[in-house]
Amino acid sequence: MIKGKNIVLAVTGGIAAFKAAALASKLSQAGADVRVMMTEGAKEFIKPLTFQALTRHRVYDDTFAEEEPEKVAHIDIADWADIFLIAPATANVIGKIANGIADDMVTTSALATKAKVFIAPAMNVNMYEHPAVQRNMERLHNDGCTFIEPGEGYLACGWIGKGRMAEPEGIVSFLEEAGSQKANKKILQGKHVLITAGPTHESIDPVRVFTNHSTGKMGYALAEEAVEMGGEVTLISGPVQLKTPRGAARIDVTTAEEMYDAVMEHFDKADVVVKTAAVADYTPVETSDQKVKKQPGNLIIEMKRTKDILAELGKQKTNQFLVGFAAESEHVEDYGRMKLENKNLDMVVANNITSDNAGFGHDTNIVSLISKHEDQIKRLPLLSKREVASEILKTAVRCMGGERQ
Known part of the structure; x- marks a missing residue:
């Protein structure tokens, strides 16, 4: 994705602008031809001379500075780019581009380019979470821009939270990964993907509920990846503290019964169904x-079985590719195979919830993919849940293209 590519690095006015110098250097070292443009705000934090020395090219910072009379600079550089990277991207520049405002070198070039646009936001956590900023990012996502999510931690303003620009190494890796997986990005084009995520809450009274430790992270990672792969995604979610993945249609439910009803309502039009939700059995x-x-004394609460959503989907499926999860603490693959057969699934994602850095609440997971359509079990190492999601969906698509049983 990077070697031999023409990359415009647009630097805007935030404290994270200092990271852009390291980013420009690393992109150049990776074999890219890098041209930097800066807003006036960016120049308050770092000088253009720094980028000129790192890239060996002039820095574009004035829309009206036409050094070559036969060319219009902001159009010429926009046409030149293979990749247009805005890092750091402030709330201001995100809002301008989202609303078609072009009043400086960065915004005019961003609106003029036909290159793939990547945006690495950097701002105060409250700004990042503001509905207006989230709306603008959603609009840019729908327009085809790709966001490189900021990290969480101590921010320059003193707050702790999400908003810290991704590290230069991470951005370079993101661009490389985007290139290596380019062929996979639209493999779900024209497919409807139905995903369940999170826990359910079964009420005892207005205060107390029975629930479990599921955070929804695996299901939401699947929804994000399915959108990136071109799928039409419906995400049915139990109560979680996660933002809706851009491009996914989210349906919120609370109880097992509500999740059953929502899944059944959308099942017929689904091509791929991935049930990650940890639904109450009772x-x-x-x-x-x-x-x-x-x-005084003990409390006894009588419990009844809930509907087995996955088993019911297995009975009713026609052409759907049905994926279930087996979160186990022992004999993981054996229980996974049993679930595959007993519930008429196409694939089971089996994971040991007692493994370090895997299972509920973690950002990583260790799973085995057990498919009815492939002889070998695919055992994955410790990966991010987004990487696990990619492997699950690629395996599902591969199996769907083969012989169906």
């Missing part, structure tokens, strides 16, 4: 409308 027979008061 729910209280009776739910109190008032808080149950503490009393």
